[in-house]
Amino acid sequence: xxxxxxxxxxxxxxxxxxxxxxxxxxxxxxxxxxxxxxxxxxxxxxxxxxxxxxxxxxxxxxxxxxxxxxxxxxxxxxxxxxxxxxxxxxxxxxxxxxxxxxxxxxxxxxxxxxxxxxxxxxxxxxxxxxxxxxxxxxxxxxxxxxxxxxxxxxxxxxxxxxxxxxxxxxxxxxxxxxxxxxxxxxxxxxxxxxxxxxxxxxxxxxxxxxxxxxxxxxxxxxxxxxxxxxxxxxxxxxxxxxxxxxxxxxxxxxxxxxxxxxxxxxxxxxxxxxxxxx
Amino acid sequence: xxxxxxxxxxxxxxxxxxxxxxxxxxxxxxxxxxxxxxxxxxxxxxxxxxxxxxxxxxxxxxxxxxxxxxxxxxxxxxxxxxxxxxxxxxxxxxxxxxxxxxxxxxxxxxxxxxxxxxxxxxxxxxxxxxxxxxxxxxxxxxxxxxxxxxxxxxxxxxxxxxxxxxxxxxxxxxxxxxxxxxxxxxxxxxxxxxxxxxxxxxxxxxxxxxxxxxxxxxxxxxxxxxxxxxxxxxxxxxxxxxxxxxxxxxxxxxxx
Numbered sequence: 001x002x003x004x005x006x007x008x009x010x011x012x013x014x015x016x017x018x019x020x021x022x023x024x025x026x027x028x029x030x031x032x033x034x035x036x037x038x039x040x041x042x043x044x045x046x047x048x049x050x051x052x053x054x055x056x057x058x059x060x061x062x063x064x065x066x067x068x069x070x071x072x073x074x075x076x077x078x079x080x081x082x083x084x085x086x087x088x089x090x091x092x093x094x095x096x097x098x099x100x101x102x103x104x105x106x107x108x109x110x111x112x113x114x115x116x117x118x119x120x121x122x123x124x125x126x127x128x129x130x131x132x133x134x135x136x137x138x139x140x141x142x143x144x145x146x147x148x149x150x151x152x153x154x155x156x157x158x159x160x161x162x163x164x165x166x167x168x169x170x171x172x173x174x175x176x177x178x179x180x181x182x183x184x185x186x187x188x189x190x191x192x193x194x195x196x197x198x199x200x201x202x203x204x205x206x207x208x209x210x211x212x213x214x215x216x217x218x219x220x221x222x223x224x225x226x227x228x229x230x231x232x233x234x235x236x237x238x239x240x241x242x243x244x245x246x247x248x249x250x251x252x253x254x255x256x257x258x259x260x261x262x263x264x265x266x267x268x269x270x271x272x273x274x275x276x277x278x
Numbered sequence: 279x280x281x282x283x284x285x286x287x288x289x290x291x292x293x294x295x296x297x298x299x300x301x302x303x304x305x306x307x308x309x310x311x312x313x314x315x316x317x318x319x320x321x322x323x324x325x326x327x328x329x330x331x332x333x334x335x336x337x338x339x340x341x342x343x344x345x346x347x348x349x350x351x352x353x354x355x356x357x358x359x360x361x362x363x364x365x366x367x368x369x370x371x372x373x374x375x376x377x378x379x380x381x382x383x384x385x386x387x388x389x390x391x392x393x394x395x396x397x398x399x400x401x402x403x404x405x406x407x408x409x410x411x412x413x414x415x416x417x418x419x420x421x422x423x424x425x426x427x428x429x430x431x432x433x434x435x436x437x438x439x440x441x442x443x444x445x446x447x448x449x450x451x452x453x454x455x456x457x458x459x460x461x462x463x464x465x466x467x468x469x470x471x472x473x474x475x476x477x478x479x480x481x482x483x484x485x486x487x488x489x490x491x492x493x494x495x496x497x498x499x500x501x502x503x504x505x506x507x508x509x510x511x512x513x514x515x516x517x518x519x520x521x522x523x524x525x526x527x528x529x530x531x532x533x534x
Contacts, residue, residue: 172362179334179360180380180431181353190383194370 059244067245080246084215084226085253087143091150092211092257096204098151099158106159107166107192108184120156128152128214132221141222149221150214154207161206165199166192201265208261212254227253283347283467284310284333284435290341291328302328304492305342310435310469315461317470317478320488321530326471329493330437333469334358346435356384359433359466361441365424367412373423374399374408380431391430398426402460417445421453425460436461438470454481455510475530479522480510487529496529 011019041061047053048060055063071077106113131152139145169192177190219228227246234242291303302325310316318326331337333344335354344351346358359380367376377395381387399405402422412420421442428436442450442457458481461468472478478485479501487496503516513519 170366172364173366173368175336176360176362176366177379177383178336179354179358180383181356182383186383190379191368194368197370 057240059240063241064245064248067241071245080226080230081249081253083143083223084219084228084250085257087146087215087218087226088150088211088257091147091154091214092204092207094147095151095154095158095207095211099155099203099207100162100200102155102159103162103166104188106163107188113163120160124156124160128156129217132217135218136222143223145222146215146218146226149218150211153214153217154210157210158203158207161203162196162200165196165202169195197268198265201261201268204261204264205258208254208258212250212257216250281312282309283312283314284469285345286329286333286342287344288342289329289332289339289344291325291332291337292340301492303332303339304494306488306493306495307342308486308495308498310467312434312467313465314484315458315468315470315482317472317482317485318488319472319475319478319485319526319530320493321490322473324488324490325493326473326488327439330360330439330469330471333435334360334437336360356431357434359428359431359436361424361428361436361438363440364444365412365420367420367423367427369412372409372411373404373415376412377408377423377427377430379427384431386431394432395426395430398429402426417449418453418456421445421457422460425457429460429464429466434467436466436468438468438472440471440473443472443474451511451514458510475523475526476514476519477510479519479526480513485522485526487526489531497526499526 044053044058045061048055048058068077071080106116128149132149135145135148135152139148173191173195174187177187182190215226216228216231219226220232223229227250230246231243231250234240234246286309287307289303289306291301293300293302306329308316318329320326328337332339333346333351335351335358346355349355367373368379371379374395377399378387378392381391381395396405396408399408402425404419404423404426407415407419412423415423442453445453454477470478470481482501485499485501487499488494489496499522501522503513503518505512505516
């Protein structure tokens, strides 16, 4: 067990030195991170002002802020963000739930898993974007087709990831509950599922990224609203300010959603087990 | 003489796989009396664990039969408690939640059984740790918790499958002593499978020596010590110990 600081009010010199180093490292990391960001945007702005790079092609931070303001005044800023986020969340949720559900089915029946294996392999290696035009024709150009696109990209990966987790549960743990006479359902609920909270969360993390890819591709192909639409439209009319603004918003939104999953993970894992709380 | 609780008769087991057939057990017969501690000793991979799995009802034998308390074994039974190599406490459950796992699975978790579990935890010094998680406990305490999980469903027979073999040597001797006392105190019948000759002699009333695969019974020895209070540690130091050890060692016929 580690000696906690409370038990030893008088820190040894070495300990104090160590703690100071840890703290210094933490702040230094943060400072350099912020510095990189500031330098990047400052250089971008200055180089564009000095006409060393062409702001017509590269845009620049001040133009991005202006564009943001314009979009906000037009009232379309939050509409576009909202549409894209909604589609992403829908694709993400459906992909996760459906994927996990199918993984459960495949775990349950060895026979079905064997039968479907080659199909999953082919579908997994197929670039799902190629299916875009088919979805548009079948479903019609609109949010539904975009969600299906996001689903197509994330679903197979989810199934494989979660199934892999289910199958890697220690067979001795399963034997243990079997000695108590557990049935298939109990093996799943008492062992396989709780042992796989972390692999399901890993699937969620991958899914967040994939859902964004699916939604943006979908919006490239069909949409009349959303950040993907703004990017494509901005490109077509050669308005790089609009493109850059949309990309930045996208980066922020995607990062926030990923953090959401990380937060959820902390919540779930904390309820489940307390790591290293000796 | 006490009644015979477990009766294993002409047991045989052949495993099938695409690469062929493996005969793990051939014509094994023995009985275990109520309250007795019996060890099955044999070389690694000889099919000892297969015999335990068959007794527990997890495996169907391809020949022969097992009767527990006069009843044929046809699937897992409430009379049998199984201890595996590792404690396999679930990280995501507290000690209390781990210990009631068997009751939960069997659907017999009620006020009475809950009180029984709490009394076990109290008796064996884990009551204060009931809300801790397994990774907060020492190896020895984890083994105790695993044993209490098995005792919670109140089995008549304990099957110990190379139990404690995942522990390091010093810990293992201490845990063996600990678990032995608990098993004797609860007056349980036990069958231990091990490849450790010293462990089998120090714990058992009888040692059944098995051959290498396919496992057959080579010899059965009654183990008697002239001790006031028998514990595994005391047995290891008793004068009869080396004699038993050498005899069983020769019978195992180990070649490098």
